[in-house]
Amino acid sequence: MYTIKFNFEQQGVSPVTLANVEPGQSLLEVALKNNIDLHHNCGGVCACSTCHLYVQKGSEFMEELSDKEEDFIDRAVNPRLVSRLGCQCLLNEDEGDIEVIVPDQTQFLGE
Ligand code: FES
Numbered sequence: 731m732y733t734i735k736f737n738f739e740q741q742g743v744s745p746v747t748l749a750n751v752e753p754g755q756s757l758l759e760v761a762l763k764n765n766i767d768l769h770h771n772c773g774g775v776c777a778c779s780t781c782h783l784y785v786q787k788g789s790e791f792m793e794e795l796s797d798k799e800e801d802f803i804d805r806a807v808n809p810r811l812v813s814r815l816g817c818q819c820l821l822n823e824d825e826g827d828i829e830v831i832v833p834d835q836t837q838f839l840g841e
Contacts (some may be wrong), residue, residue, distance in 0.1 A: 734829050736766055740834045753823045757783065757792075757830065758816035768778065769835055774817035779806035781816035788828030793820040807833065 738744075746821045751760055758781050760797040761768040763795035785792070795803075795814065803813045821828075 731825050732761060732788075732821060735827075735829045736761065736790075737786075737831045738834075739831060740836060751821070753821040753825075755821060756817050757768060757814075757819040757821070757828075760821075761788055761816060761832075766832070768832060770817060772817075776802060776815060779803060779815065782806040782809070782833055783814060783816050783819075784810055784812045784831040784833070785814050785819065786812060786829045788826055789804050789814070791822050791824050791826050791828060793818065793822070800838070809832050 732753065733747065733749050734751050735745055735747045737833065746766060748764055748795055756774065758768055758774050771780040772778035776798050782803065796818065799815050799818045802815060803809050806813060
């Protein structure tokens with residue numbers, strides 16, 4: 731089980747901490763199940779970059795970055811070294827603390 735904290739770059743959105751998150755699901759799935767607004771234009775198949783987020787803590791608990799994911803991260807807004815695509819961050823069978831930042835999702839309006 732994991733404890734996952736979602737921080738948000740969008741002003742006025744408070745952080746959300748989720749406890750007892752089961753492994754075997756992606757960060758995108760976790761977000762959507764908990765009403766966290768993370769875009770997913772391609773439906774979670776690593777073919778867009780709208781589920782982009784920054785993994786501040788706990789990246790060792792996730793599936794490693796693939797070349798394809800890296801390609802799409804390059805097209806995201808403001809990619810950083812800790813950038814990942816939420817739909818590709820599958821949580822390993824383990825337990826620990828994870829912390830992510832969701833970029834301002836309003837930047838995709840109109841796409
Ligand atoms: Fe499109 Fe993750 S939802 S790459």
